[in-house]
């Protein structure tokens with residue numbers, strides 16, 4: 001197997017990074033996050049959200065809103081994001097919003 005030069009690998013990485021940053025829609029990935037107490041992650045600039053797959057539906061909705069808020073407002077403080085999450089999840093939940101197709 002031929003090894004790629006560092007210069008070539010960096011060029012490929014840079015091209016991929018540019019592609020990811022151009023993407024408009026948000027990709028939501030679910031996996032078992034093994035970090036204690038961590039329910040979600042937002043990759044600002046790449047429009048990627050990662051959610052822990054072991055959450056109840058309301059907690060999942062709140063975490064999704066929380067991480068999307070981080071993508072939308074990268075300069076907001078954690079407290080501002082938490083306040084927005086709480087208001088949005090309680091409002092949406094009370095209005096009856098639920099996932100129709102889980103896991104799609």
Ligand SMILES: [Zn+2]
Nearest residue numbers: 066070078081
């Ligand atoms: Zn946060």
